[in-house]
Amino acid sequence: MVMKKNTWQATLFLLPAALLFLIFFYRPLLENVYLSFFQWNMISPTMKFVGGANYQNIFASAELVKILWNTLFLVLVLLILNFLLPYIYSYILGHLITRFNFFYRSALFLPSCISLAVASIIFLWFYNPLAGPLSVILNSIGMESPRWFKENGLVIIAVGSIIGWKTFGYNLIVMLAAMVAVPKELIEAAKLENASNWIIFKRIIIPMTSPTALYVFTITVVFGLQYMLVPVNMLTQGGPDQGSSNLVYIVYQYAFVFFQTGKSAAFAVLTMLFYMAFLVAKNKFLDKKVHYEN
Amino acid sequence: MKKFSKLCAVLCAGALALSLSGCGGEQNTTKTSDKKVQIEYWHVAAESFGGATVKELVADFNKKHPNIEVVEKYNPDMYKGLTQNLQAAIASGKNPDVVQMGWSYLNYAAENFKYTDLNSMLAKEVPGDKDFLAKNFLPNVLALAQTDDGKQIGVPYSISVPVLFINPELFAKAGLDPKNPPKTWKELAAAAKQIKEKTGDVGFFMQEYADNWAQQAIIESNGGSMLKKVDGKVKASFATPEAAEAYQLLADMVQNGSGLHATNEEGFQAFLSGKVGMVCTTIGKRANFEKSAKFPVLVARFPIFEGKTLKVPAGGNFLMMFSKDSAKQKAAWEFIKYLESPEAMSKWSTGTGYLPPVKDIEKNSPTFKELVQNNKNVQVALSTMPNLVKWASFPGANGLQAEQMLIDVRDVILSGKDSAKNALTQTEEKINKLL
Numbered sequence: 174m175v176m177k178k179n180t181w182q183a184t185l186f187l188l189p190a191a192l193l194f195l196i197f198f199y200r201p202l203l204e205n206v207y208l209s210f211f212q213w214n215m216i217s218p219t220m221k222f223v224g225g226a227n228y229q230n231i232f233a234s235a236e237l238v239k240i241l242w243n244t245l246f247l248v249l250v251l252l253i254l255n256f257l258l259p260y261i262y263s264y265i266l267g268h269l270i271t272r273f274n275f276f277y278r279s280a281l282f283l284p285s286c287i288s289l290a291v292a293s294i295i296f297l298w299f300y301n302p303l304a305g306p307l308s309v310i311l312n313s314i315g316m317e318s319p320r321w322f323k324e325n326g327l328v329i330i331a332v333g334s335i336i337g338w339k340t341f342g343y344n345l346i347v348m349l350a351a352m353v354a355v356p357k358e359l360i361e362a363a364k365l366e367n368a369s370n371w372i373i374f375k376r377i378i379i380p381m382t383s384p385t386a387l388y389v390f391t392i393t394v395v396f397g398l399q400y401m402l403v404p405v406n407m408l409t410q411g412g413p414d415q416g417s418s419n420l421v422y423i424v425y426q427y428a429f430v431f432f433q434t435g436k437s438a439a440f441a442v443l444t445m446l447f448y449m450a451f452l453v454a455k456n457k458f459l460d461k462k463v464h465y466e467n
Numbered sequence: 468m469k470k471f472s473k474l475c476a477v478l479c480a481g482a483l484a485l486s487l488s489g490c491g492g493e494q495n496t497t498k499t500s501d502k503k504v505q506i507e508y509w510h511v512a513a514e515s516f517g518g519a520t521v522k523e524l525v526a527d528f529n530k531k532h533p534n535i536e537v538v539e540k541y542n543p544d545m546y547k548g549l550t551q552n553l554q555a556a557i558a559s560g561k562n563p564d565v566v567q568m569g570w571s572y573l574n575y576a577a578e579n580f581k582y583t584d585l586n587s588m589l590a591k592e593v594p595g596d597k598d599f600l601a602k603n604f605l606p607n608v609l610a611l612a613q614t615d616d617g618k619q620i621g622v623p624y625s626i627s628v629p630v631l632f633i634n635p636e637l638f639a640k641a642g643l644d645p646k647n648p649p650k651t652w653k654e655l656a657a658a659a660k661q662i663k664e665k666t667g668d669v670g671f672f673m674q675e676y677a678d679n680w681a682q683q684a685i686i687e688s689n690g691g692s693m694l695k696k697v698d699g700k701v702k703a704s705f706a707t708p709e710a711a712e713a714y715q716l717l718a719d720m721v722q723n724g725s726g727l728h729a730t731n732e733e734g735f736q737a738f739l740s741g742k743v744g745m746v747c748t749t750i751g752k753r754a755n756f757e758k759s760a761k762f763p764v765l766v767a768r769f770p771i772f773e774g775k776t777l778k779v780p781a782g783g784n785f786l787m788m789f790s791k792d793s794a795k796q797k798a799a800w801e802f803i804k805y806l807e808s809p810e811a812m813s814k815w816s817t818g819t820g821y822l823p824p825v826k827d828i829e830k831n832s833p834t835f836k837e838l839v840q841n842n843k844n845v846q847v848a849l850s851t852m853p854n855l856v857k858w859a860s861f862p863g864a865n866g867l868q869a870e871q872m873l874i875d876v877r878d879v880i881l882s883g884k885d886s887a888k889n890a891l892t893q894t895e896e897k898i899n900k901l902l
Contacts, residue, residue, distance in 0.1 A: 214864060216558045216579060302729055303669060303737035322730045323882060408730060410677045413878035429551045431868040432579075 202445065209438035215428075227439035236415065236423075244398070244419040244447070246329050251397040254337030256390050259344040264378055266345075267352030268360065269370070278349070282342035289339055289403040296335045297322075297408055322409050325416040332417055335404045336397055344389050351385035352378065383463040390459070394451060420444045504798040505536045506564035506790065509553070511545050512819065515755055520818030528805050535798045546572055546784065547677065553580065557789075564799040567784040568621060570611065570858040571678060575866050576787060577614045583788040583796060586619055592797055596804070603807065608824045611857060612785040615701070622803055625783035625821035627751040628851045629674075629681045631655075631767040634760075637744040641665040648745075648767035652685070652716055655745070655770050659725035662744040671720055672727040672734040674748035679873040680782055681747055682714070683859055684769055687778040689713040693859035701862050702902065703869070706888075706895035713772070714887035718880050728881040749782050750848040753820035757844070766844035768851055779851050780858040783821050813838065822848060865901040872898055 209227055213220040231237055266277055284292070299305050300321040308318030321331040355378060363373050379386075398421045405411060411418035411426055418426065424444060427437035508525065512518045518541060525539045542549035546569025556562050557580060568576050576582065589596050600609060604623060612621045635645035641662040649655035659670025674681045683693055691710030694701050720726025727734055727743060738746045739760050747769070756764045771777045786803050790796040805811055812823040813835035822845075829836045839845050861869040876894040880887045 212864070214579060215554055297730070297732055298736065301733045301736050303727065303733075303742040304740040320729055320882075322733065323728055323878065408732075410874070412874065413882060414875040414884075416878075426871075430547065431865070431871065432551075432554060433864070433868065 205438050205441050205445075208434055209436075209442050211435045211438075213434045214432040215434050223435065227436045230436065231439055231443070239415055240418055240420060240423055243329060243415075243417065244421075246326070247333055247398070247401065247419055248394055250330055250333030251336060251393050252390070254333060255340050255344050255393040255397060256386075258337075259341060259348045259389065260386065263345055263348035263352045264374060267349055267355075268373075268378070278346070281345055284338050285340065285342035287339065289335070289400060290407060292335050292339050293404040293407045296331070296338070296404075300331055322417075323413045325413065328409060328413065328417040332401060332404050332409070336400045340393075340397070340400065344393065347389055348382070348385060351382040355381045380464045384465055387455075387459055387463050391455060395448070420447055503534055503536055504794050505538060506795055506798050506802065508537050508539045508802065509542055509549055509563045509566040510539060511542055511549050511567055511569075511784070513541065513543070516751070517754075517815065517819035517821075520815055523818075524806065524811055524814060527811075528802060531805075532798075532801060535801060537802055545569070545676075550575070557581070562789040562791075564788065564790040564795055565802055566787050566789065567624060568787045569784050570781055571680070571860050571870065573612070573620070573785075573858075574614065574860040574862045577618065577620045578862065580787075580789070582620055583790055583799075584618075584620075585622065585788060588788070588796055589800070592793055593800055596800070599804065603825050605826055607855065611781050611824075611855070615696075615862075621785040621787040622807065623824035624786045624806065625751070625815070625819065626824045626852070626855070627749040627782040627821055628779045628848055628855070629684045629747060629769050629782070630750050630848050630851070631769060632738065632746045632748065632752070632756055633765040633767055634738065634741060634744055634762055635765050636762045637662060637666060637668060637741065641744070645765055648765070649770055650768070651773050652689075652713070652770050653773065656716060656720055656725070659720055659744065660723065663723075663725040666744075668742050668744065669727045669737070670725040670744045672729070672738060672743050672746045673717060674746070675729070675731045675734065675877065677871075677874055679870060679877070680749075680780055680858060682717075682873070682877060684779050685713045685717070686710040687780070687856060688769070688775060689772045690775055694861070700902075703861075703895045703898040706892040708888070711886075711888040711891055714880050714891065718883060718887055721881050722883050749820075750822065750844075751783065751820045753844055753848070754818065755820070764844070766847045768847055777851065777854045778856045779854050781855045782858065809835070816845075820845075820848075822852065861898070861902065863902055869898045869901055872901075 210222060210224060211220040212223045212227070262281070266274060270277070287295075299307055302308055302318040302320050305318070311318045319327055322328050359377055359381075360373055363377060368376070398419070401419065401421060402425060405417050405419075405422050406425070409417045410430075411422055420440070421444060424437050424441045427433045427440060431437075508521075510521050512521045521539055521541075525537050528537055529535070540563065542552050544551075546567075549566065549568070550572050553563070553566060585600070589599070600619065600622065608623050608626070609619070611626075612623050613619050631648060633645055633648055638645040638648075638658075641658075642665060643658055643661060649658045655671065662668060662670035673685075679693075686693065686705060686709070689709045689712060691707050691713065692704050695704040696702070717726060721728045727737065729737070734743065734746065735748075735752075737743045739756070741761060750766070753764075753766065769777060769779055786806065788796065788799050788803070790799045806815070807825055809825070809828050809832035812825055812828055813832040815821065816823050816835060817838055823835065829839060839849065860866070872894050876890050879885050879890045884890075885893075
């Protein structure tokens with residue numbers, strides 16, 4: 174009896190959130206699947222049913238392979254800049270450096286307060302192959318600046334670095350909180366046993382901070398691919414020759430640049446599957462290695 | 468089971484409540500029409516691109532017409548951005564009244580948007596202005612805002628032509644005469660090379676906006692064409708030796724280091740900081756360049772190919788009307804007439820660098836006459852007006868994607884990944900499959 178009362182109350186409390194979630198998150202997802210079977214430009218009163226033609230079209234094109242590679246490469250760049258680096262920096266800040274700690278924290282966090290659009294413009298200037306500061310440095314050591322936003326591969330690193338610059342600080346602060354929470358006694362004890370910094374890092378820090386690390390890892394991938402839209406749309410529009418396009422941008426491009434809603438929806442379904450695969454992999458392989466205290 | 472049905476009931480109640488509250492909100496917003504007619508004007512003029520002039524014109528119009536209130540709305544990302552917003556606005560039933568539409572979206576707009584047909588609207592609502600269009604525009608200019616079958620879908624408003632902007636200081640440093648800029652593409656390539664060799668800076672940059680406008684000018688000036696009609700169907704037709712030769716000339720300049728291949732903003736930044744000798748882009752950038760550059764910017768005509776006619780596509784925009792009811796249509800027409808009046812036109816031209824499409828403006832507007840007399844750069848641009856052609860606009864649902872393919876192929880050719888001939892042939896095939 175008590176049990177039943179509890180579930181009834183729990184349902185009631187959950188309901189507002191669940192409803193909003195169903196209406197604003199899951200219904201659009203389903204509608205998107207529905208849209209992907211049509212050819213439609215968003216304003217025409219008639220939607221033409223085309224079955225799986227949109228999907229067929231996508232799988233037959235060379236575009237898909239290129240875009241998948243671009244997406245994976247961008248994820249790799251983002252993981253290095255926004256997961257690996259904050260991890261190492263936060264360890265250094267939390268346990269190795271004792272002076273000017275506050276200054277470093279604020280200095281590194283500062284870029285997070287700047288909007289991505291502004292960051293994009295700053296980096297456009299920074300990477301300018303003729304007049305930018307980077308090209309001046311490269312020229313002074315006898316190298317010619319590459320055309321950052323016009324070369325395949327390089328463009329993804331350039332775009333990734335903009336997102337990296339912006340989100341690095343936030344991820345660092347989150348990681349740092351976890352680093353500082355590692356009990357000092359444990360580390361002191363390890364030091365008494367003559368453990369090196371590397372051993373302390375590997376045996377104590379990594380396991381103790383793993384839940385936060387997993388969180389940072391996940392938001393790096395999931396948010397990073399969304400942040401990408403601003404610099405890509407402002408600076409490259411997916412170019413050169415789709416060199417900076419990826420699974421998320423292509424959805425935007427087909428829907429709001431080409432007004433081909435059906436094909437865009439089909440790409441969105443594929444993107445959904447991509448994220449699902451990522452989350453399944455994350456749960457299956459990474460969650461097991463995480464050490465939760467409770 | 469019981470639990471489930473309970474849950475269902477609550478869910479339904481919640482949904483009902485939500486939908487009811489939604490209705491309530493809507494009732495409040497629909498008001499009966501006021502005496503003052505409010506119309507919305509959508510434009511693409513950013514602060515660095517005539518935004519202040521739009522505000523000035525709208526304020527002036529509102530002051531002179533107490534019964535009309537124009538609300539201006541800036542749309543970022545140029546005509547692409549405006550078309551996207553318009554698409555969304557029309558889908559939700561809240562359309563603006565007057566919009567600036569880019570020339571390259573002409574076909575797309577005609578096929579997909581329910582616009583107000585000006586000629587029949589004028590005949591019905593404002594019979595006195597029936598001949599306004601014919602009286603104020605040259606036939607070839609008026610034709611720019613017509614579809615292939617001769618339907619007038621808007622009124623020409625801003626005209627821009629591609630021109631050559633020159634940095635005279637770099638020219639002098641390289642031993643070139645800035646007073647005597649290159650007249651042909653061959654001369655231009657040689658001048659670019661000389662700048663590179665003598666000064667180490669780059670000689671030439673052609674705009675790389677997300678459109679094919681300037682590239683169309685060089686292709687068509689060499690005798691190529693973007694589109695042709697086969698059995699009443701429009702097809703891409705740019706895979707010709709002439710087009711390839713023109714494009715290859717650009718690619719060769721990039722390959723030997725005298726030309727720049729970069730994003731549009733990077734190219735302009737580099738030019739304004741004195742690192743590029745010549746930039747080929749729209750005369751619409753004149754006011755901005757003259758203000759931001761550290762050197763006195765000179766304008767030269769778009770170069771020709773020896774023995775061939777110059778053909779420059781008209782850039783800029785025309786005004787389309789989307790008003791539905793009679794009062795708004797009349798108000799919107801009043802506003803369009805104001806925008807096309809000599810004084811407003813002359814302000815717009817001064818603020819942006821666009822060329823005015825209306826007839827005899829030099830006679831009717833003393834301020835514009837003064838501008839032309841004092842600014843040689845405007846004179847140069849005006850002198851290419853007789854060479855105006857239509858900006859190629861691909862028809863059909865995939866038209867906008869076709870435009871993107873032209874942008875993609877530009878990257879392929881300019882980065883030297885493939886020869887112009889191969890790349891253009893492949894792209895033409897792809898586009899024709901799409902159309």
